Amino acid sequence: MKNILPVLQQLISELERYAQATSEIDLAEFAAWLHQRHRPVGDLAGEAVVPLHREPQYLNTLPPLMxxxxxxxxxxxxxxxxxxxxxxxxPIAGIREFSVLSSILGGQTPTKSEIAANAQLELSTVTEVTRRLVQTGLVTEVPDPKDRRARRLKITPAGQAVHTQGKALVAQLSQYLYDPLTAAEQTELHRLLSVLNTVHSAQPLPSPPPSR
Known part of the structure; x- marks a missing residue:
């Protein structure tokens, strides 16, 4: 019989961490939380893991603009x-939940629709993410004073603490991604991306071609 003790000990450790991050322990939620923490780095969309350093061969066959x-x-x-x-x-699953947490912190009790627009996420995604954030005690729902049927979202002290920790880690992420560029190149990249962001934020997405 295989020795399952090391895995069992690791599972208990993860369960204790999950219990500290949520007010109510649920097996299905724990399984989803565990999957988020331990899924392969390359498996962001359920696809097979590929070496991150491998540049697609087709890339150099395309014109520079493409x-x-x-x-x-x-x-x-x-x-x-x-x-x-x-x-x-x-106790957050990744950059998406951090972005939603940031939107709630900066939005002064926004609605889910406002968060979706601000974070550029589908409303269904925001609904699922905020549900997890509420369950883990990082966010709370409050009544909308202008609409009794609506609910707004407010970050809790625990959520603020997690956001502060996450913000420092995201700063490390920026260094990891952009340190290969010089300071001047980083400034120029920021300028160019800001131009594109402004333009595309103000115009609709292209329409699909008419069917024949």
């Missing part, structure tokens, strides 16, 4: 993968 989309996509991938590693010790 290379920008896959390059930005890969950088986004690296950002989420590294963030999950850095934030693994906190």
């Amino acid at each position: 290379q920008l989309v896959p390059l930005v996509t890969r950088l986004n991938y690296f950002t989420h993968a590294a963030a999950e590693q850095l934030l693994a010790g906190l």
Whole structure:
């Protein structure tokens, strides 16, 4: 019989950490929380893990302008993968939950719809993320004084403490991602991304081509 004791000890340790982060222990929620903490770094979308350092061979066959989309996509991938590693010790699942927590902290008790617009996430995603944040005691729901049917979200002292810790770790993430650039290159990259962000924030997404 295989020795399961080391894994069992690790599981108990993780369960104790989960219990400290939530007010009510639920097996399904614990399983989801555990999966978030221990899934492979490359498995962000349920796909097979591939070496992060391997550049796609097709990339150099594209014109420079067309290379920008896959390059930005890969950088986004690296950002989420590294963030999950850095934030693994906190009771949040990754950069997405940190972004929602930041939106709540800066939004003065926003609604879920306001968070979705601010964080550029689907409302269903925000609903699921905020549900977990409420269950772990990082966020609380409060009545909307203008609409009895609506609920607003407010960060708790525990949530503020986690956000402070997460903010320091996200600063490390920025250094990890952009330290290969010089200070001047970082400034120029910030300027260019700000221009693109402003333009695309103000215009609608392109329409699909008409069907034939």
